[in-house]
Amino acid sequence: MDAHASASSRSRDTFVARSLLLTGDDVRRAVRRMAHEVVERVRDDDSPVLLGLQTGGVAFAQLLATSLADITSRPVDHGTLDVSFYRDDLERRPFVASSASRVPVDLNDRLVLLVDDVLFTGRTIRSALNALADFGRPRAVQLAVMVDRGHRELPIRPDYVGKNLPTSLSEDIVATVEGVWIGTRTPS
Amino acid sequence: MNHSIRGRNLLTLDTLSDRAILEVLDTAELFVEVNQRTIKKVPALKGRVVASLFYEESTRTRLSFETAAKRLSADVLSLAVASSSVKKGESLRDTIATIDALGIDAVVLRHQSSGAAHQVGGYVPHVRVINAGDGLHQHPTQGLLDAFTVRQVLAERAHAKGSETGKELFAGLHVLIVGDIRHSRVARSDIAAYSALGAEVRVAAPGTLLPASLQDWPVEVVDDFDEALQWADVVGVLRLQRERGTGSFVPSLAEFTQTHGLTLERARRLRPGAIVMHPGPMNRGVEIDSAVADLPAAVIERQVSNGVPIRMAVLYLSITGDPEETRS
Numbered sequence: 101m102d103a104h105a106s107a108s109s110r111s112r113d114t115f116v117a118r119s120l121l122l123t124g125d126d127v128r129r130a131v132r133r134m135a136h137e138v139v140e141r142v143r144d145d146d147s148p149v150l151l152g153l154q155t156g157g158v159a160f161a162q163l164l165a166t167s168l169a170d171i172t173s174r175p176v177d178h179g180t181l182d183v184s185f186y187r188d189d190l191e192r193r194p195f196v197a198s199s200a201s202r203v204p205v206d207l208n209d210r211l212v213l214l215v216d217d218v219l220f221t222g223r224t225i226r227s228a229l230n231a232l233a234d235f236g237r238p239r240a241v242q243l244a245v246m247v248d249r250g251h252r253e254l255p256i257r258p259d260y261v262g263k264n265l266p267t268s269l270s271e272d273i274v275a276t277v278e279g280v281w282i283g284t285r286t287p288s
Numbered sequence: 289m290n291h292s293i294r295g296r297n298l299l300t301l302d303t304l305s306d307r308a309i310l311e312v313l314d315t316a317e318l319f320v321e322v323n324q325r326t327i328k329k330v331p332a333l334k335g336r337v338v339a340s341l342f343y344e345e346s347t348r349t350r351l352s353f354e355t356a357a358k359r360l361s362a363d364v365l366s367l368a369v370a371s372s373s374v375k376k377g378e379s380l381r382d383t384i385a386t387i388d389a390l391g392i393d394a395v396v397l398r399h400q401s402s403g404a405a406h407q408v409g410g411y412v413p414h415v416r417v418i419n420a421g422d423g424l425h426q427h428p429t430q431g432l433l434d435a436f437t438v439r440q441v442l443a444e445r446a447h448a449k450g451s452e453t454g455k456e457l458f459a460g461l462h463v464l465i466v467g468d469i470r471h472s473r474v475a476r477s478d479i480a481a482y483s484a485l486g487a488e489v490r491v492a493a494p495g496t497l498l499p500a501s502l503q504d505w506p507v508e509v510v511d512d513f514d515e516a517l518q519w520a521d522v523v524g525v526l527r528l529q530r531e532r533g534t535g536s537f538v539p540s541l542a543e544f545t546q547t548h549g550l551t552l553e554r555a556r557r558l559r560p561g562a563i564v565m566h567p568g569p570m571n572r573g574v575e576i577d578s579a580v581a582d583l584p585a586a587v588i589e590r591q592v593s594n595g596v597p598i599r600m601a602v603l604y605l606s607i608t609g610d611p612e613e614t615r616s
Contacts, residue, residue: 182318185330185360185604200321234327 113285115274122263122280127246130262131160131277134244135167137260138213148213148242150178153228154199156217159277160246164215179204181214183227207236213259217275219245222256246275294609297409297417298602300426301480306455309484312601313436314451319597319604322359332604333362339387340366342398342420343374348568348592349420349429353396356599362607365392380404381411388412394607396420402473416606421473424532430567431477433598435485437591438463438522441563458485464516465507466492466548467526467575468534470499474567478524479507492516494548496537513548517557525550525566525576541574548575555580563587 122130142148150168152161158180165178179202214228225243232241244260249267263280267273272285289305290296293312301309322330338357342350357364365387369375374383380399387395394416397405402423409417421427435458436450442457443450463482469475469491482489483506491498492513502509510516517523528534528544538544545551550564555577558564564576564586572578581588 182321184318185322185332200318202321230331234325234329 113287115272115281115283115285117274117281117283118271119282120279121265121282122275124278127262127275127277127279128163130246131163132167134260134262135164135171138164138168138244139171141259142211146211147172147174147176148211149205149207149238150176150213150215151181151203151228151232152178153214153216153224154180154182154184154201156275157215158199160217160244160275161215163277164213164244177205177210181228181231183224183231186227186231188223188227201231201235203235207232207238209237209239212238212241213244214241215244217246218273219243219248219256219258219261220251222252222254225256226254247273247280249273292605292609292611293602294605295416295611296606296609297405297419298428298606299405299409299417299419299422301428301431301477301484302426304480304484306484306486309432309435309481310455312432312598312605313439315601315605316432316436316594316597317449317451319359319600320594322600323593323597329359329361331361333357333360333393333607336360336362336393336607337391338362338364338603338607339392339395340364340420341369341383341387341395342367343369343380343404344398344400344421346398346421348595349398349427352592352595353418353420353429353599353603356596356603357396359596360600360604362393362603365390380408384408384411388415394418394603397422399423418602418606423473424471425473425476426480427473427477427567429595429599429602430474431479431481432602433591433594434474434478434524434565434567435481436598437565437587437594438482438563440590440594441587445561455485458482458487461487461522462520463487463489463522463524464492464510464520465489465524465526466513466516466550468497468528468537469493469502469526470497470537471529471532471534472526475524475526479505482522483507487522490516490519492548494538494544497534514554514557517554518559520562521559522563522565523550523558525564527567527569528571528575530571545574550576550580552577552579555583555585558585565591568592 150161150165152158165176168176182201242259245258246262248261248264274281291305291307396418398420399422402425404422405419439450443453489507490510491507492510566588
C-alpha cells in the first residue's frame with residue numbers, strides 16, 4: 101500500500117510514514133463498530149444517507165455503508181461530496197482538483213451522515229456543511245470519522261469515531277481502509 | 289510553455305502544455321456536476337469581481353462567461369460597450385483604468401484587434417485577463433471547450449469519465465478543420481488545443497481562405513475536402529465570417545458551399561461515429577446544411593452547454609491559483 105497516494109488533500113507534499121498504528125483489520129473492525137453505534141442511535145424507521153467526503157472519506161463511506169447494510173439487511177443510500185469550491189482557505193492551500201460530488205437521493209428531511217478519514221481542524225467539515233445546504237435541507241447531519249486527531253479550530257464534534265489519536269502539530273496522519281499511519285509531511 | 293493557468297492570464301493556447309490544458313478540462317468536469325444541481329452555485333469566487341468587456345457583439349461567449357462567473361458567486365461588472373463612453377472615443381487603456389479603479393479581480397475581454405488582451409494584461413498586471421476572442425488571433429476558451437466536448441463524447445462511448453482518460457483518447461485522433469481558416473481565431477485555438485493533446489490536425493479551405501503563415505502551424509493542408517472527410521474522426525466546421533469581408537475572398541457563397549460546405553450529401557459519407565462541430569453562430573446553408581446541424585453526429589448544442597463549466601474552470605484557476613505553485 102502506498103501511503104503517499106492516499107494523501108489526497110495535500111498531494112503536493114510528501115508523507116513519510118513513521119509507524120503503522122492500525123492495520124487494515126483494525127480499521128475494518130473499527131468501522132464495523134461504528135456501524136453498530138449508528139444502528140443503536142438511529143431509529144428503526146430512519147435510514148441515513150452516507151456521504152463520503154472527497155477524496156479520503158469516500159472509501160470509508162463505502163465500507164460503513166456495507167457494514168450497515170449487513171447489520172440491518174437493508175440497502176443503504178450512499179454517495180460522495182466534494183467541498184473544494186466551498187473551502188475558506190482557497191488562497192492559502194494548494195488547489196486540489198478532486199472528484200465531483202455524487203448525491204444519489206434527495207437529501208430533504210433525511211438524516212445525513214458525513215464520513216471522512218481524518219478529523220483535524222474541522223474546516224473541511226464546515227465546508228461540507230455549506231456544500232450540503234446547496235443540495236437540500238437534511239433533517240439532521242451527523243459526522244463519522246475514522247481518526248480524530250484533535251487540534252480543532254471550529255466548534256465541530258464527531259458523532260462516531262473509529263479511533264482517537266492525539267497528535268502533535270508537527271505530525272500527520274494518513275488513514276485509509278488499508279491502515280492508519282503516523283508520520284511527517286514535507287513539502288516536495 | 290506554461291504547465292498551468294493558475295494565477296495567470298489566459299491569452300492564448302499556443303503557449304500551454306498538454307498538462308495545463310488537461311488541468312482545465314479536468315476542473316471543468318467537476319463544474320459539470322455543479323451545473324446539474326438544483327442550486328447551480330458554489331462560493332469559490334465569493335467577493336471577487338469579474339468585469340466583462342465585449343467590444344464585439346457576442347451571444348454565447350458573453351452569456352456563458354457571465355453565467356460562469358455568477359455560478360462561482362463572483363460579482364459581474366458588465367460593460368455594454370455600445371452604450372458606454374467608448375462611443376465618445378475613450379481609449380481601451382482609459383476604459384480599463386476606469387474599471388480597474390472600481391476594484392476588479394479579472395477582466396474578460398472580447399476585442400476586434402488581435403493582441404488586445406495581451407495589451408490589457410500590460411496595463412493592469414494585478415488583474416487576471418481572460419481573452420474571450422481577440423481579432424484574428426485566439427479564442428482560448430472555445431478551443432478548450434471544443435477539446436473538452438470531444439473528450440466527453442469519446443469517453444462516454446468508452447463508458448469512462450473524461451478525466452480518467454487524460455489525453456489518451458486524442459492520440460492519433462484525426463481532426464479536420466474546414467472553412468474560413470484565415471479569419472478564424474477559433475481555428476487557431478482549436479489547432480493549438482488538439483495538437484497539444486496529441487491529435488493529428490488537418491485543415492481544408494479554398495486557397496484564399498488560408499492564412500499566409502501556415503508553415504508555422506502543426507497542421508497539414510488538404511486539397512481535397514471530400515477525401516479528407518473519409519479520414520476525419522472530428523470535423524470542425526468554421527463560420528464564414530461575412531462581417532470580416534470573407535464574402536470577397538470567395539467567388540460566391542454558393543460556390544463555397546459547393547467546394548467546402550458540409551452538406552447532407554457529404555455528411556452521409558463521414559466515417560461511422562465521426563463528430564461534427566461548429567462554434568456558432570451558424571450560417572445554415574452556407575458552411576453547414578441545416579439538416580447536418582441537427583444530425584446526432586453534430587454536438588453543437590453540447591459545445592454551448594460545455595462553455596459554462598469550461599469558463600468556470602478558467603476563471604477559478606486563473607483567479608484563485610497561485611502561479612508560484614506551478615512554476616516549473
